[in-house]
Amino acid sequence: MQINKAERRNKVLAVASSGGHWTQLLRVVPALTSFEIVYLTVLESYRLQVPDNRFYFVNDANRWNKLRLITLAIRVAWIIGKERPDVVVSTGAAPGYFALLFGRLFGARTIWIDSITNIERLSMSGSLVGRHADLWLTQWPHLARPEGPHFGGSVL
Amino acid sequence: MIFVSVGSQAPFDRLIRAVDEWARLRGRADVFAQIAKGAYHPTHMKFTDFVDPSEFKRLAQEAQFIVAHAGMGCIISALELGKPIVVMPRRACFSETRNDHQVAAARHFGEQGRIIVALDEREVPEKLDFALDVRDRDRIDTKASPQLLATIRTFLEVAPGSIGKSQSTELKKVPS
Numbered sequence: 001m002q003i004n005k006a007e008r009r010n011k012v013l014a015v016a017s018s019g020g021h022w023t024q025l026l027r028v029v030p031a032l033t034s035f036e037i038v039y040l041t042v043l044e045s046y047r048l049q050v051p052d053n054r055f056y057f058v059n060d061a062n063r064w065n066k067l068r069l070i071t072l073a074i075r076v077a078w079i080i081g082k083e084r085p086d087v088v089v090s091t092g093a094a095p096g097y098f099a100l101l102f103g104r105l106f107g108a109r110t111i112w113i114d115s116i117t118n119i120e121r122l123s124m125s126g127s128l129v130g131r132h133a134d135l136w137l138t139q140w141p142h143l144a145r146p147e148g149p150h151f152g153g154s155v156l
Numbered sequence: 157m158i159f160v161s162v163g164s165q166a167p168f169d170r171l172i173r174a175v176d177e178w179a180r181l182r183g184r185a186d187v188f189a190q191i192a193k194g195a196y197h198p199t200h201m202k203f204t205d206f207v208d209p210s211e212f213k214r215l216a217q218e219a220q221f222i223v224a225h226a227g228m229g230c231i232i233s234a235l236e237l238g239k240p241i242v243v244m245p246r247r248a249c250f251s252e253t254r255n256d257h258q259v260a261a262a263r264h265f266g267e268q269g270r271i272i273v274a275l276d277e278r279e280v281p282e283k284l285d286f287a288l289d290v291r292d293r294d295r296i297d298t299k300a301s302p303q304l305l306a307t308i309r310t311f312l313e314v315a316p317g318s319i320g321k322s323q324s325t326e327l328k329k330v331p332s
Contacts, residue, residue, distance in 0.1 A: 018164045020228025027232070027300040031308035043164060045208035060165075062254065087312065111308065117228045119260040135311045139304075153303030156232070156296070 013085035013108070015040045015076075015099040017060050017092065020117060022046060024091040027155045028113060038083055040076070040095060054083075061094050063124065069094065077102045084108075091115060091155075097125040100132045111135040116155055118143070158284075159219035160189035163227045164206060167194030168252060171244050174277035175223055176200050178284050188215065213237070221287045226258035231271055238295040242272040242283045 012035040016025035022041055026049065029037065037053050039046075042060035058075040061068035076098040080088070088103030089111040090096025100110040112133040114126035119140055121127075130136050130148055138144055139154035160175050162168035172191050176198035179187045187201040190212075197203065207215065216222055216237050224230035226245040234241035243266075245259040246252035259275070266273035272290070274283040299305065 018229070020230075020232065023229045023232045024300075027298065028304065028308060030299045031305040031312070035312075049209055064254070089308070109312075111311065113304075115228060117257050117261045119257070119264055123257075124254075135308070137304075137307070152307030153301045153305070155300040155304060156235070 009036045010034070010086040011036045011038060011083065012087040012089060013038050013040055013080065013083055013099060013103065015088065015090040015096045017042045017095055018046075020115060021092045021096070024113070024115060024155045025089075028089070028091070032089070035087065038085065040079060040099060042095060058095055063094075073098045073102075080106055080108075087111065089113070092123055093125045097129050100129050104132045104134075109134045112137060112149075113155075114138045114143075114149060116140075122149060157215075157219050158184065158187045158221060158223065159215040160187060160201065160223040161207070161212065161230055162190060162192050162194070162225050163229060164192065165227075166246075166252065167192045168225050168244075168246060169194045169196040170250065170252070170277050171223070171225060171280070172196055172198055172201075172203075174244070174274075174280040175284070178281050181281070182285075221290065223284065223287075226262035226273070228261065231261070231265060235270060235296045236298055238292045240272065240287050240290040240292070242274060242280075242287050244274045244276065244280060 012032050014025055014037055016022045039050050039053055040056045042057055044057050047055045056079050058072055059068060061072040072094060076095055080102040084106060085108050088099050088108045090099055091113045092115050100112055104110050110133050112129050114122050116139040136148040137152050138149040141151045144151035162171060172189055172194055173196050179200040189198055189201045189203040190207050191203050193205050216233060216239055221240040222234050223242045226243040243262050245262040248256050262273045265271045272283050272287055274280045
């Protein structure tokens with residue numbers, strides 16, 4: 001069956017790991033009201049906060065554990081391939097990095113909002129992700145650079 | 157009731173030990189701690205390893221004040237509920253995090269007067285004593301700043317479906 005593209009609501013995949021990343025993601029969701037939002041995070045218990053949306057969770061990982069990072073990358077790639085979002089937005093960290101990387105490969109527009117906790121320097125994933133982000137944001141004016149990341153407001 | 161949380165990612169025994177000692181000294185029997193599988197099991201506080209978001213909200217709302225690591229999840233939740241919060245930052249030198257971002261965040265929001273900061277365990281007792289006299293404050297909105305929401309909306313509204321760095325460079329010049 002053919003899907004009429006014009007009638008299909010644009011889809012955004014909203015990605016965050018736990019704690020502050022997730023809290024900050026929920027604070028930017030009001031900017032996405034015209035989209036169908038699908039969530040990707042790392043804790044199943046977050047599902048109840050977004051009961052009306054499709055929801056995925058994956059194992060979290062960081063650079064301390066390479067094997068978990070690889071598993072995470074594969075899982076995220078599979079979800080992106082299945083969902084084919086028009087936009088990927090993330091507030092970090094590792095799952096968001098992979099989501100932007102694979103999202104861009106699949107033709108999505110990508111937004112990275114580096115966590116507000118990174119006051120002195122960008123996060124590791126936030127600096128690596130710059131080349132995969134169409135909109136690459138820091139929440140601190142003093143960390144903005146002409147070539148990115150840019151400052152466009154904060155979650156607070 | 158006082159609610160202590162170390163977040164969902166890793167234990168933070170330095171904080172739990174310090175608050176446990178304070179509860180003993182002050183004879184408080186109403187401190188509840190979420191310890192994320194810490195090796196140190198408190199003897200003067202009830203505790204659990206993890207709480208889900210609805211439980212976190214209930215405990216935080218019920219609490220006189222919150223004690224937490226300096227994670228933004230805990231800090232923003234406290235601001236959204238209008239609850240006083242005492243934070244102690246995790247340190248990279250003790251392998252409690254991968255870098256000292258929590259120290260910078262704690263200092264910044266502490267200087268703004270939005271949170272109470274104990275930079276290390278020695279500062280915990282005086283900051284907890286201080287927090288006993290702090291009242292609830294106005295809740296902040298649960299949305300990001302209008303500027304950030306506008307930045308994202310503007311980016312999304314322009315030519316959806318087309319990709320390209322040249323386009324996004326244009327967009328990046330927009331609001332400030």
